[in-house]
Amino acid sequence: MILTERDTDEGLLVAVCDDDVLGETFEDDGVSLTVTEEFYGGESVDEETVVASLARASVANIVGTEAVELAIEEGFVDEECVLDVASTRHAQYLRM
Secondary structure, eight states, X not given: OEEEEEEETTEEEEXXXXXXXXXXXXXXXXXXXXXXXXXXXXXXOOHHXXXXXXXXXXXXXXXXXXXXXXXXXXXXXXXXXXXXXXXXXEEEEEOO
């Protein structure tokens, strides 16, 4: 998976995606999702690193079947709140 972290005034923003979705655009039922290098590009990491990053995140954007499934398994995201867009999945996480 590819992970990037950004410190913001509102807290830590995490973007994580599957390796194979970076640079792709997914469209389905009027929804378009582009996984840009600018936002999602970062370093390739293992699942343990992603989980640790999500645990510190104030906000997270997660794209890709593998990344979203990991977020669900680890309790960060409820599967009912996941958006399926064409052949991939997208979830957002906000800690309040």
